[in-house]
Amino acid sequence: MKLIKSILKKKLIKWLLIVFASIILFFLALYISIYLGFFGKVPTAAELSSIKQEEATQVLDKDGQLIGKYYIYDRQPLQFEDFPKHLIDALVATEDIRFFEHDGIDNVSLMRVFVKSILLRDKSAGGGSTITLQLAKNLYGRSNYRFFSMVINKFRESIIAKRIESIYSKEDILTMYFNTVPFSDNTYGVESAARKFFNKPAIQLTEVEAATLIGTLKANNYYNPRLYPERSLERRNVVLNQMVKYGNIPQDSANFYVNQALGLDYKSFNHDVGIAPYFREQVKKELAAILDTIKNPNGEPYDLYRDGLIVHTTLDVGMQQLAEDAVKEHLTVLQKDFEISYGKYAPWKTNKKVIETSFKVLPKYKSYKKAGLTNAQIQDSLSVKHKIELFEWKGDTIKNMSVLDSLQHYLKFLNTGMLGIDPKTGAIRTYIGGIDYRYFKYDHVSQSERQVGSTFKPFVYTAAIENGMKPCTYFSLAEVTYSNYDDWTPTNSGTESEDPYINYNLEMALSNSVNTIAVKVLNEVGIDKVLEQANKMGIKKELPKLPSIALGVTEINLKELTGAYASYVNKSKSVKPFCITKITDRNGKVIASFKPKESEPAFNDYTRQVMLEMMKSTVNQGTAARLRTTYNLTNDIAGKTGTTQNNKDGWFVGITPNLVMLTWVGNDNHSIGFKTTGIGQGANSALPIFAKFYKKLNADDRYNNITKSHFEMPSDEVVSDLNCEESKRDGFFKRLFTRKKKQRKFKGS
Known part of the structure; x- marks a missing residue:
């Protein structure tokens, strides 16, 4: 019996060794195949040495003040000197404390993750990702493979990270990271985030503001300070405590900071909102026509949304704001007088010809008409009420209205x-x-x-x-x-x-x-x-x-x-x-x-x-x-x-x-x-x-x-x-x- 147990034990150990060796060989083969490009091209050292990132085109007023952007990804690059020290401290303390010691892969963190997360099932153990690994992901994204997607992407990022570390200094890596990392509201790069959430350049961010932005990196939508201020505040305080833990700020300063509000000064560069939207749209139209006649040094057309162009305009943003304020002040009153003057006989309510003519030019009416619906059927379809956001001079409001109701609402506006x-x-x-x-x-x-x-x-x-x-x-x-x-x-x-x-x-x-x-x-x-x-x-x-x-x-x-x-x-x-x-x-x-x-x-x-x-x-x-x-x-x-x-x-x-x-x-x-x-x-x-x-x-x-x-x-x-x-x-x-x-x-x- 003992002999049988001994034989079985040896066979089990042998089998386990074979399985373990097979797994090692599999992952080694997988790593080599990724390295060789079987799962997609891995950028070479030469390609990494001349990284060119998509950048938003910036629109400036006559004095150089930023008034808008055109972008696929909202990104504005900076130099290392443009990052305040406390911003770097907050990032390193929260995301990668051994950043200045490792070569792109933090083996100590990986071991901790393996022991605590995998063996001990400790969900609070954190991840083993470094700033360089995150940069690799930011630069080249991830692909969706049928099997082992996470493993393949992680291996690919580790190869890229190693190459990045062999080419660039730590300062260069931080610079690229801050210029590419995604923040909340589809914002890429810390400069764009600073201007969007605090209406200031990154160099002017305070310790509290820097901690707020760094805090969003864990999950930029979940910790979006505009949408979820309480979550963002809690996460910001975690960042501040990390900075205390690693000696970046004293405890008494942190105690003062954690009691401060988020202090957002949100400024959207969305094309539809913000200062001078009609002007920015007109500039975009003219710019597109101009760029059709110009080639870049490579002989290719410039890309309005990706090439980081700087457009200097004639607008005076201060005067523009005064003009917009004047329009709002006057038309708020004039609109009210206009509606009162008509009373219950307002043409947007009682004039059937005006309403019907406007009704028939609606895109939805045209699509229903094209589909073969009768006027009565179209009217029934467009009479269904649903919640809709409406413009009002006193402030936008949400009401339960049909398309026809909405049409009459907008017909009245001067x-x-x-x-x-x-x-x-x-x-x-x-x-x-x-x-x-x-x-x-x-x-x-x-x-x-x-x-x-x-x-x-x-x-x-x-x-x-x-x-x-x-x-x-x-x-x-x-x-x-x-x-x-x-x-x-x-x-x-x-x-x-x-x-x-x-x-x-x-x-x-x-x-x-x-x-x-x-x-x-x-x-x-x-x-x-x-x-x-x-x-x-x-x-x-x-x-x-x-x-x-x-x-x-x-x-x-x-x-x-x-x-x-x-x-x-x-x-x-x-x-x-x-x-x-x-x-x-x-x-x-x-x-x-x-x-x-x-x-x-x-x-x-x-x-x-x-x-x-x-x-x-x-x-x-x-x-x-x-x-x-x-x-x-x-x-x-x-x-x-x-x-x-x-x-x-x-x-x-x-x-x-x-x-x-x-x-x-x-x-x-x-x-x-x-x-x-x-x-x-x-x-x-x-x-x-x-x-x-x-x-x-x-x-x-x-x-x-x-x-x-x-x-x-x-x-x-x-x-x-x-x-x-x-x-x-x-x-x-x-x-x-x-x-x-x-x-x-x-x-x-």
Whole structure:
């Protein structure tokens, strides 16, 4: 019996030895096959020595401040000198305490893991991964194999880690690690994480902030400080205790730190949110077109999302923030007034034609229609209610609504376009394409064309002055019917109380935006000359040869209109608004640069000075006088208000020596206008945005070069030619033989 037991024991030992040896041989063979590339190419030492990582393209404002990024992975690289010591201490103390001692593989940790985790089943034993192993994973990722995926990936990473350690110094490894490690919210690299979660560069991170970010590395979603602040706080304190344990910070400091809040200052660089989203989207479109014409040193196209380009723009982020604040302040109030004015008869609720037309352009409607559903079936499908996040000026809200409910909700909103440029160059300083890019993607600065109303009138008067008409030329307020244009009779706002025998000079007529006189001036100077003048001023769109052009019935892009108005403070030269000054590669080499193209003067300096004085009168005593009376602005400002037919669009152009700003307000649906002129006129709907913005600008010393600038003094000739009575009344005999409403043919073509 003993003999049998002895034989069995020897056989068992032999069998176990064979099994053990087989396992060793299997894993050795597996390791060799991985080393030889049977499971995918392992980067060579030569390839590792020239690692090139994907980097986000950065968008900077005119002063170099980061305002956005374009990326697949949000990553911004730094040099070793840019990492604060306590950030490195927190990482090493938490993730790899023997980092400066091992060669990529920490055998002591591996043995601990083997004994405690595998043999003793101690789940708190931790892992054996080193910073270098994590770097290998960060750089080359993991593949999904059918069998033994974890083992194969671990072996592959160990090979890469060994090679990395043989090529790079510990400082280089830490640098690569910090530049590639994934943090919460799809953020790669500590610089991007620092800017996203604390709105500061990594070099400025405090001990507490550094510990918070390092704490997320254990599980970047589970410990996301934005989503799970309590978990993140607990994990941060573990990191701080590790730093105490290994002598990086004293215990009393840690005791103080653990009682501090997370102190997040979250700044998303998501394309849909953050500062100037419409501007960033426009920059992206222009950048993509530019990069199509440029090759990198290898002869390949640059990748907008991966090549770490630096895009320098013209935007002033401080001014942009003030502009966005002004828009929100004004439109919050205006939207409320707009809805109250309609009451229960609001067209977005009761006008079946408006609702049905909008309904039929919905993507979901089109897809259901394509699938063969009837209108009734489509309406039933889109009437099902579900929770949906909605835009509201008071703050986004979640409501239980159907697609049809949501459609009516969004139909009511007024939208806006606002552009501020340096009139000397066309450099865009502020750019607001709409009220919220998340919900309203359409850009009213670059994409939209709207009727411009009375903002076209200065082009008419410019053509008149340029062609010899004197500023003290008088025209009657009286209405005229133009028989050769379907008996068209332009009228003025407030016609009931107007004296048809009053005659205004050009300054009075423009500053008070008198429709009847604008058409008469157009008739006098000729449509062709007015259209030619507008073209010289940068309005390149083909405009209709109709007398109603004097009242701005044509649709013009906001950019073109702003660039044209710049000519009044830019030596009679229009400008083309632009947003990119230069593009550099990741190493700072300029790959493209842009300078504004200088145009020819569109009119003489006499005309320019006269027009500027006339538009100053608009602000001082005309339709834009609210700037002085309501908002108490004392700056040098010229301007022009505009309101279109049926109060569909409100406009204001503000002109100062170093900033020209144009603002539009209206509803995206052309069928929905303002209920009354009192609410919808440009002086009430658009002007207040400029006024509120400029008041904020006045309060900021950074912009004294704009707010304290002054127009040049007009020449003696201009002063003399403008020195006349604003209005004259027809004498008795002229009144006796003049009918109140004349009928004539329009000759100015």
